[in-house]
Amino acid sequence: MPGPDLSILIIDENRIRASIIEEGLREAGHARVAVIHDVNEVGRTIQDTMPDVVFIDLENPKRDTLEHFFSLSRAIQRPIAMFVDRSDTGMIEKAVEAGVSAYVVDGLKKERVKPILDMAISRFNAFSRLTRELEQARSALEERKIVEQAKGILMKTRGLSESDAYALLRSTAMNQNRRLIDIAQSLITAANLLDP
């Protein structure tokens, strides 16, 4: 790698995501990676680590705070600009779409920063994908529980077998052009109202 290793600071309230990005950067050979979870610590951390590149997640409401800090420190420390290069809007767009914004010390060459940005962006995207899949799995499990409960109500109140209870839910859903889960949810709500 040309030149000395760059110092990188990651600011992310999401600890898991922060560690995934940190790990990716370390695997890519970057030894000087610091992670903080609260923007309020940034002053001290910047003094300690003198970062060349700073990442912050876009959900973080304290981005404005961070930028203000950079503008204050501009005079006394090293200038930190946003993103690598204003001309590289494609890269900026990819970063914002992935949910991350990057600040880079002035004068740093684009080719040195690009692989670091690419890594952070791909790890951010991978994390979003994981979260989405986990969310889908969780809601599938939730839905199954609701359908089970609705079946139970039908079995008890109408004396149906489990398969008949399920068939009734399904045919009702089809007749009303609604989702099975919605019918099941309505049934549970109604049962709760009638039999508190």
Place this chain on the structure above:
Amino acid sequence: MSRPLINAGFLPLLDSVLLVLAHEMGFAEKEGLGLALSRETSWANIRDRAALGHFDIALMLAPMPLAASLGITPLATPMIAPVMAGLGNNAITVSADLWQKMEDAGAPGDLAAGPAGKALAQVVRTSPRKLRFGVVHQTSSHNYELRYWLAASGIRPDRDVEIVVLPPPLLPEALGSGGLDGYCVGEPWNSVGVVHHQARIATIKASIWQWSPDKLIGMRGDWARRHPDIVASIIRAIYRAGLWLQAPENRMPAAEIMARPPYLNLPVDIVVRALAGHIDSGARTLSVPDYFIPHDGAANFPWKSHALWYYSQMVRWGEVEASPDNAEKAAATFRPDLYRAALRPLGIPVPLEDYRKDGDQPAAHEIAASNGGMMLGPNRFFDGTIFDPAKLDAYIAGQKAD
């Protein structure tokens, strides 16, 4: 042709009310537009997503499009502002502890900027530590308003106090936990501080600079050039929302809409205060009918002179160099020409001039307008200064920064 869907970003602030009403009350639909509203977490995100085109339009702080057009923000895509989101609507709130000291120093508690500033200056002079104030973004109306008030009260903003940046919803809690002594923010975040953290509203924008601009609907200049008809529809939808909201009987229904989870997600009795002009300062409730002005006094008209006033403050605090070129860029950001063209079919009075003086009118007054004259509100600065856009250089030279 299907109805265009416009992506619009906003922050949880009462200032987003005209944008929200344009959507909720069908004013956008009537203009043949769909509005997809996205609540954002920071002004930095609003700025970046607007610059990248994720948002077609966004509720912005009045100085934001100027900062973009002047190239002092990251990304720096030139922005324009063809319509304002009303006048007034923010305040300066202090902790219970600081208010006690200000009261001891003679602050009367009537929200008037002059006496409150004088009392604060006395507290600052004798305070063993630097007081810390919060604003919402660096190039924000709040930053310049707070600094204007401090400086005109004899407090040097960069030396005598510390000014930090936090997003609006985090300010009340930062005050409550002792991290801040005061803040300048739009509603409902002053009232939230009063209700939840025993804060006191010290003064209001309507007293620092009467009937003055604060937020606007901003968009990329090249996008606006490509979509003139959509821009005209947006201007009319915002105008109609302002007209509707100006009626006193619509303030409560608007508060109920704004209180909902996708917007402010707060109790309606907090949200309604600024809309109804009943400001509970924490010590008493005062009637401030011009706290927020959604329509009257050409409240949606983007005066180029207002762009220049914000530019003068950017120069004052060292954010941008004073130059004829920069002044021209700043003035070009506000687009009264687009506003007039959009409203022409409505046959309503619209100011004929692009520039006006501020600070010279202590009362409502008539100005020349298309389709007859129209009334503007008072426009005094609390320190009695007059801003004449024709004498911009002299105004800038006369400002104290330190």
